[in-house]
Amino acid sequence: MTPGIRPLVAGNWKMNGTSASLGELREIGHGFMRGLDADTEALLCVPATLLTRAAEILASTPVRLGGEDCHAKASGAHTGDISAEMLKDAGASHVIVGHSERRTDHGEDDATVRAKAEAAWRAGLVAIICVGETQAERESGATLSVLSRQIEGSVPASATAANMIVAYEPVWAIGTGLTPTVDDVAKAHAHIRARLAEKLGSEAGKVRVLYGGSVKPSNAVELLSVENVDGALVGGASLKAADFLGIAEAYQAM
Numbered sequence: 510m511t512p513g514i515r516p517l518v519a520g521n522w523k524m525n526g527t528s529a530s531l532g533e534l535r536e537i538g539h540g541f542m543r544g545l546d547a548d549t550e551a552l553l554c555v556p557a558t559l560l561t562r563a564a565e566i567l568a569s570t571p572v573r574l575g576g577e578d579c580h581a582k583a584s585g586a587h588t589g590d591i592s593a594e595m596l597k598d599a600g601a602s603h604v605i606v607g608h609s610e611r612r613t614d615h616g617e618d619d620a621t622v623r624a625k626a627e628a629a630w631r632a633g634l635v636a637i638i639c640v641g642e643t644q645a646e647r648e649s650g651a652t653l654s655v656l657s658r659q660i661e662g663s664v665p666a667s668a669t670a671a672n673m674i675v676a677y678e679p680v681w682a683i684g685t686g687l688t689p690t691v692d693d694v695a696k697a698h699a700h701i702r703a704r705l706a707e708k709l710g711s712e713a714g715k716v717r718v719l720y721g722g723s724v725k726p727s728n729a730v731e732l733l734s735v736e737n738v739d740g741a742l743v744g745g746a747s748l749k750a751a752d753f754l755g756i757a758e759a760y761q762a763m
């Protein structure tokens with residue numbers, strides 16, 4: 510945690526969820542209304558097909574909604590793509606950009622990610638910019654240099670703590686059940702904070718830096734109590750209300 514930063518527990522449903530999953534979403538909303546630590550913010554990033562209904566369900570709860578990606582343009586001839594403006598219109602306040610699955614599956618590079626973050630701001634959304642090294646990069650000792658390059662390339666110079674969140678997601682830890690050691694998480698997050706400070710000055714001290722990659726209720730306290738870890742970006746465990754609420758409860762245990 511970072512003194513003065515309100516932690517955020519964010520879910521990323523990825524390409525999961527149909528109307529049958531809305532019950533879990535409702536339960537998550539109720540869980541946060543039942544008084545989970547008021548100092549912890551909650552966000553669910555869901556497939557665009559669910560946003561409108563999710564917005565209705567979560568309207569009376571403190572849980573915010575996000576998209577999982579956006580196009581860099583506001584509108585136009587881009588079949589199958591969704592703009593930040595459309596996400597906003599459907600009820601989103603946030604959008605994930607540069608997730609490693611987008612970088613890999615769709616060949617998105619840092620410049621694309623930066624353009625998407627700027628598109629998010631144009632639409633009034635908060636951009637959650639993801640960075641993280643692959644297994645091979647980790648094994649070759651390149652973790653910190655990869656993070657430097659991604660921060661340099663993906664984070665626009667006009668980023669602020671109000672319009673951007675950074676998520677450190679080691680690619681090898683996503684969906685594998687593997688997590689870095691607490692020491693490695695601390696080093697990566699301190700490095701990200703330092704690179705942000707070079708770019709954004711004192712504003713960097715207020716930017717939320719989330720950890721993502723196999724976060725679950727049983728490891729949440731350990732991972733979320735690391736210095737400079739200001740919350741979690743949760744994949745698989747955000748699909749079940751009990752698991753997601755269990756992770757959010759980690760902050761009450763601190």
Ligand SMILES: O=C(CO)COP(=O)(O)O
Pocket residue numbers: 521608678682683684685686721722723724742743744745746
């Ligand atoms: O990619 C992630 C969140 O964006 C992490 O996914 P898992 O929590 O399933 O490892």
